[in-house]
Amino acid sequence: MYSQISKNKWNSLFLFILFFILIGAVAYVINLLFFQGYLFIIVAAIIAIIFSLISYYSGDKIVLSMVKAREANKKDYAHLINSVEGLSIAAGIPSPKVYVIPGMQINAFACGVSPKKASVAFTEGSLQKLNRQELEGVIAHELSHIKNYDIRVMVLASVLVGIIVFASEIMLRSFIFGGVRSNENKGGSAQIILIAVGVVLLILAPIVAQIIKFAISRKREYLADASGALLTRYPKGLADALRKIKADHEELRTASNATAHMFISNPFKKKQWLASMFASHPDINDRIQKLDSM
Amino acid sequence: MDLVYWILIIFGVIVLYIIVAYNSLIVLRTRINNAWSQIDVQLKRRYDLIPNLIKTVQGYVKHEKTVLTEVTKARANLMSGNMNQKAKASDQLTNALKSLFAVAENYPQLKANENFKMLQEELSGTESKIAYSRQFYNDSVMSFNIKIQRFPASIIANAFRFTKREFFKAEGKEKENIKVEF
Numbered sequence: 362m363y364s365q366i367s368k369n370k371w372n373s374l375f376l377f378i379l380f381f382i383l384i385g386a387v388a389y390v391i392n393l394l395f396f397q398g399y400l401f402i403i404v405a406a407i408i409a410i411i412f413s414l415i416s417y418y419s420g421d422k423i424v425l426s427m428v429k430a431r432e433a434n435k436k437d438y439a440h441l442i443n444s445v446e447g448l449s450i451a452a453g454i455p456s457p458k459v460y461v462i463p464g465m466q467i468n469a470f471a472c473g474v475s476p477k478k479a480s481v482a483f484t485e486g487s488l489q490k491l492n493r494q495e496l497e498g499v500i501a502h503e504l505s506h507i508k509n510y511d512i513r514v515m516v517l518a519s520v521l522v523g524i525i526v527f528a529s530e531i532m533l534r535s536f537i538f539g540g541v542r543s544n545e546n547k548g549g550s551a552q553i554i555l556i557a558v559g560v561v562l563l564i565l566a567p568i569v570a571q572i573i574k575f576a577i578s579r580k581r582e583y584l585a586d587a588s589g590a591l592l593t594r595y596p597k598g599l600a601d602a603l604r605k606i607k608a609d610h611e612e613l614r615t616a617s618n619a620t621a622h623m624f625i626s627n628p629f630k631k632k633q634w635l636a637s638m639f640a641s642h643p644d645i646n647d648r649i650q651k652l653d654s655m
Numbered sequence: 656m657d658l659v660y661w662i663l664i665i666f667g668v669i670v671l672y673i674i675v676a677y678n679s680l681i682v683l684r685t686r687i688n689n690a691w692s693q694i695d696v697q698l699k700r701r702y703d704l705i706p707n708l709i710k711t712v713q714g715y716v717k718h719e720k721t722v723l724t725e726v727t728k729a730r731a732n733l734m735s736g737n738m739n740q741k742a743k744a745s746d747q748l749t750n751a752l753k754s755l756f757a758v759a760e761n762y763p764q765l766k767a768n769e770n771f772k773m774l775q776e777e778l779s780g781t782e783s784k785i786a787y788s789r790q791f792y793n794d795s796v797m798s799f800n801i802k803i804q805r806f807p808a809s810i811i812a813n814a815f816r817f818t819k820r821e822f823f824k825a826e827g828k829e830k831e832n833i834k835v836e837f
Contacts, residue, residue, distance in 0.1 A: 439773070443780030450693055451787035453686070453795075594790070 369510035373517050377413055380521045384409040387561050416520035421472040421480055421512075424519050424623065428615040430460035430482045441488060444497055445481060445504075451592045452504045457481050466611035466630075467491060467602070470623040471503040472516045479507045486611060491602055498599030501589035502625055508588070511581050515623045523620075582643050583651060590655055600652035607645050676811045683799040687820055690792035691738075694823065697785045698733055698745060704781065705730045705748075708774045712755070715765035719758050725751040742789075742823050749782060789823050796820045 388405030416423070435442055442459050449456040457473065460482035467487040473479030481503045483496075491499065506512055590596035606626045616628035627642045709723060716723075729751045732744035756775065759765050766772075800819050803812035811817075 439776050439780070443776065444783070447780065447784040447787045450697075450784055451791050453690070453791050592787075 366510045369514050373510075373513045376514065376517045376521060380413065380525075381406075381409055383525060387558060390557065390561055412521070412524055416517055416524075417474060420516040420520045421474065421478070424472045424516055424620055425460055425480060425482060427617065427620055428462050428482065430462045433459040433461045438488075440493075441483065441496070444493075444500055448497065448500050448504050448592055452501075452508050454479075454504065454508050457504070457507060459483075461485060461488070462613075462615065464611070464613045464615060465489070466613040466628065467606045467609045468613055468616075468624045468626060468628055469499050469503055470515075470620075470625065471506045471512050472519075472623060473507065473512045474516065475510065475513065476507050479512055481507070484613065486609070487602075490605060490609070494593075494595060494598035495602035495605065497593050498589060498595070498597075498602050499625060501592040502585050502599055503589075504592065505585040505588040506581075509581070509584065511585065519620055519623060583648065586648055586652055587655070590652060596652040596655040600649050603645055603649050603652070607649075672807075673811055676808050677815060680799075680802065680808070680812060680815070680817050683795065683802060684817065687792065687795045687799055690788065690795045691823075693788040694785065694792055697781055697788050698741065701748070701778065701781045701785065702730060702733050704774060704778055708755075708771075708778065711768065711770050711774060712759065712765065715762050715768075716758060722751070722755050722758050726755055738821060738823055745785060752778060752782075793822050793824070796822055 384405055385402070388402045392399070392401045433441060438459065438461065441461075445459050446456045454476040457471070457476075457479040458481070460480055462468075462482050462484045464484050465486035466484055467490050469481065469483045469487055471479060471481045481500070483499070487496065487499060506515070586599060589599055593599070603626070610630055612630060613628040616624065621628055622642070624642075626645060705726060709727065712723065726748070729744060729748035733741065733748060736744070759771070802808055803817045803819065
């Protein structure tokens with residue numbers, strides 16, 4: 362367990378470094394092509410530092426607002442909050458903040474940078490469709506992610522990689538639309554810059570996807586299943602919850618490619634090209650089987 | 656010269672090991688104490704909730720005096736005595752509450768009472784928290800006991816008088832630990 366924690370801390374650092382190298386590379390290419398001096402590199406470095414700080418200190422809030430989660434109040438969600446508090450005691454971590462995500466799909470995730478600053482979020486659907494044991498199984502799974510520092514890697518991956526993916530999308534769009542127009546106007550230097558950045562990011566995007574896969578190894582899901590079962594002493598609870606998730610065909614509109622890997626199971630029910638490229642979740646049948654054999 | 660050099664290195668490594676082992680024992684022992692106070696917090700919480708429950712229930716179930724006295728009696732034993740006595744009292748209270756809630760099933764008006772519903776959720780939440788804090792305490796005790804018996808940490812544990820700790824349990828059945836394999 363403790364080696365898993367230190368591994369996650371190293372992976373987080375590695376993600377930061379990689380992010381800086383990527384930004385640096387893009388800035389360097391642009392600088393080489395269009396500018397003299399180091400101004401652009403300095404600007405890019407400042408932007409990268411700002412984004413890193415933001416993602417470290419409020420990455421959890423960004424992710425939570427991306428899925429439109431709101432904090433659960435003690436009155437309406439007494440049962441959920443009690444269960445989270447109880448299992449946190451069993452895990453030996455401070456009780457995380459509890460959030461509820463609108464939507465009827467059964468799903469949940471945890472985020473934050475350390476056990477002291479962590480949150481768990483559950484969809485309305487999971488609260489309504491799961492019974493007590495199943496919900497506790499899911500909670501225990503999420504708390505294990507917190508205890509193992511998986512959340513730090515996941516949040517950083519979400520935000521840092523999300524920025525790159527988002528930027529490449531914008532660049533590509535302006536490349537496609539701008540490309541048509543530039544035939545008429547003979548183009549401006551600003552457009553050429555956008556095209557260049559777009560092309561660079563286009564090359565980087567698959568690499569970025571690989572990084573996500575690297576950072577969010579599927580092994581950590583099995584590990585969280587196992588240590589979650591250790592907390593509840595009842596592997597069948599989580600196994601039953603996963604069975605219900607498997608049978609569930611509800612879509613979760615608020616999930617995106619940047620956040621999909623954080624959930625307990627893939628929020629995209631329909632097969633997508635991008636989703637399979639980003640697939641970070643092990644096969645659900647395999648997970649159920651492992652839990653059943655405990 | 657060479658020999659002195661080697662002796663110094665070996666001596667340094669041993670000292671380093673003693674420091675690391677001692678510190679990890681301290682961490683484990685602190686965790687046990689921490690876990691124990693967690694149990695106490697939850698027991699206290701339950702202790703404080705029960706008068707409210709009795710007050711709410713009394714008005715509805717006038718003929719079920721025995722159930723209520725059982726609960727009150729078990730509550731009185733909760734905050735005194737050593738670990739084993741507390742564990743026993745806690746189990747007693749759990750049973751008494753179980754029969755109280757079973758009796759409440761026969762009183763639809765009581766069951767519909769908002770206050771009662773809230774107290775029931777709070778008490779069952781507290782009860783599972785007690786179970787979980789107990790589990791964490793016993794897990795911590797187990798890893799501590801294993802550590803101080805294992806060679807070579809056992810030497811340091813003996814030298815610094817770290818002794819085995821007791822598990823928190825009454826005669827009742829504990830949830831069994833499960834086997835985890837990859």
